[in-house]
Amino acid sequence: MQPLPQKENHIFRQVVKFYEGKHYKKGLKATEQILRKVPNHGDTQAMKALILNSINQQEEAFALAKVALKNDMKSHICWHVYGLLYRSMKDYAEAIKAYKFALRLEPDSNNILRDLAMLQVQIRDYDGYVESRTKMLQARPNIRYNWTGLAIAHHLKEDYKAAEHTLTMYEDTLKNPAPKGDLEHSEAVLYKNTIIAESGDTERALEHLEGVLKDSLDRTAALELRAKYLLELDRKEEAEKAYRVLVDRNNEYRAYYHGLEKALGLDRNDDTGREKLKELYESYAGKSERLDAARRIPLDFLRGEPFKTAADQYLRRMLNKGVPSTFANIKTLYADPEKKTIIEELVTGYTSEKKMNGSAETQTNGDTSDRFEQSVLYFLAQHYNYHLSRDLQKATEYIDKLIETNPKSVDYNQTKARIWKHYGDSKQASATINHARELDEKDRYINTKCAKYQLRNNENAKALKTMSKFTRNETAGGPLGDLHDMQCMWYLTEDGEAYLRQRNFGLALKRFTSVADIFDVWHEDQFDFHGFSLKKGQIRAYIDMVRWEDHLRDHPFFTRAAIAAVRIYVMLADNAEREKTEKAAQADKMDASELKKAQKKAKKEQEKKEKAEAEKRAAAAKKPPPAAGADGEAKKVDLDPEGKQLIATETPLEASLRFLTPLLEFSPKTIEAQNVGFEVHLRRKKYLLALKCINAAHSLDPENPILHEQVVRFRQAVNGAKDLDSKVLEVLKSSFTIVPSDADLKSYNDEWRQKHAESPSHLQSAYNVRYILDNSTRSQNEADLKKVLDIPSTTLEQAAAGLTYLDTWNSDEKTKDAYREAVAKKWPQAIVFQK
Incomplete structure (x- = not known):
């Protein structure tokens, strides 16, 4: 030195x-x-x-x-x-x-x-x-x-x-x-106990815990571990006592009840077990009038008449109290059609009682009666708006009655907006929920919901203005800058998807990239805790954080943004390839002198573009550094606020790997991830990686409509590929067996179409494959696609997908207009098909 x-x-x-x-x-x-x-x-x-x-x-x-x-x-x-x-x-x-x-x-x-x-x-x-x-x-x-x-x-x-x-x-x-x-010592002792347990020696973990339990400062965690160990060791009598202690400490925590059920050895699928469980929960429910869990949990396992009785008691109790979340609390039961029917019969039965006062008697209870009546109507409005019991006409009737009774209710107007959304009228849904927001401008939740509905209606500027009512607008970048600083991923994702619907790929990609950046920040933030957690003695929380970070990018927000971003990059790659093909076709038609002039002009334009970009970078470099914020750190200036540089990439498929690689690594069981992975790798001519995606998707859902299209396209690509490496060809032959190499693809597609003759999505994919194999079938496909609308199970989303297929087939405007008219007859309120 x-x-x-x-x-x-x-x-x-x-x-x-x-x-x-x-x-x-x-x-x-x-x-x-x-x-x-x-x-x-x-x-x-x-x-x-x-x-x-x-x-x-x-x-x-x-x-x-x-x-x-x-x-x-x-x-x-x-x-x-x-x-x-x-x-x-x-x-x-x-x-x-x-x-x-x-x-x-x-x-x-x-x-x-x-x-x-x-x-x-x-x-x-x-x-x-x-x-x-x-x-x-x-x-x-x-x-x-x-x-x-x-x-x-x-x-x-x-x-x-x-x-x-x-x-x-x-x-x-x-x-x-x-x-x-000594908190640090108490944490270290419990941490040591979890290590013993994770090593597989549960018996010794329990012995160790028994010795330190009375001195543990985190008594809840210690008691939970003890109950868990006893259950794992099949010491059910002691486990029962341990879980009863936990239930007494927190009688609304479902996990404790489930542990108690296992300790008692009661089976929910057995009649005797259900009866004993019913008695168990009744004993807990009798201890407190305010207790909800002990009354709600039995509805999950009861059947038939006992279920009807328990559901009636529970619903009357909640509706009498006027609890707005009653429907949200029981809608999971709708997965069982029998329970859904019983609940519908019960609640519609309440409306026919002479006096809707929440009891079988016909006496009125003043305000209680009004509250019960409104709760019943509100429940039914949500019931008929729910996808498993949807009847939007009835839902509208019930919610309109409520709004007439109480026009200033935020909840009622929000539900009306949700009904409009399910009708497909995003414009009316946005206007209705904005009215709900204006009824209580200090409510952050309804403000946020309003912004979301506005984004679903592609009103990006309005949504940002709505969000600005609860953001620090003086920060760099204004409301949007503050939403970035707060890592408001739902907004960035919805904003990006709105721009994507408007085909503004630059801003859409900008938002999805911002979401990916947030996950990078979260990954980087670990650095602060590697030392801090040790010094503070928060060891178990630190281990949980490290393990959470290991699966950070399987979060639904990353998956959703990544899939959308990869699709944009695929579109950019296809557009670039199309332009390249068109230019090549034009060049073939030119004589030598014209071609030379065109090449010279293109070279000048490229040089001019590169010079402009260089000057822009130089000007940015000369600017004084941005002023430091309150935290003492300089605020970064966004040199590409509209995402123009992102979409100007000359290698869109390679750029997509930033999103695709973690997507396939951490969300391999998401079939949409495998679908977009295939699209990227096929275009990159990475056939083995494309095959890996196809096989993964096939293991998840062999009947997936998009997979069917990709399988046929992959067989075409493999059969038509030239100069393939012998080892690659060998692997493809042995591993790609979904469609044999000598199969008649038209017959294969016809058989698949007949197999799924009642499924709109499968039929649409079959027609698309028919077009891929022979584009002269377009007229027949267009006619068949229109017939799909007559299938009773066709949804609004599937009808919209049909319009996308018409774009793919380069159908003329007359055909598209006819399709829109047919859709409008079935869904007159939907505006997605309006030109």
């Missing part, structure tokens, strides 16, 4: 403090002061690079860090900073290399070891994490969290014996027992 004079050495120590305290201006000023005296001091240059990186000047930071390394290759500070820069760029492999170089030069540096360990657990390199944690413990064995950190490393590596041994060794080093109020 290069030595510094005493004065500059003191300033250098100040630089480190300025950086750690985020006083970046002072830090830069101090580094300049040192470098004026010692211009080639590598450590100072490295610290300056680190500060520059913190104020979003990454290019200058990397350039300076390389200069610092040139000036002092043997400085662990230079290598450490180099690693930190790579880590900030999420190039974890290079960061780890740099950290290891730094450790060779300074093996005892706790800071470098800590950063290396955090990066290793971040990328799930558990072998390396164990090694780093072992070194940290050896260097400082007097610090508790070093022992805990090593135990966690062994645990995540699934070496339970070593993890338990590490915690036991620490306990043995304690001269005095930990005080009872």
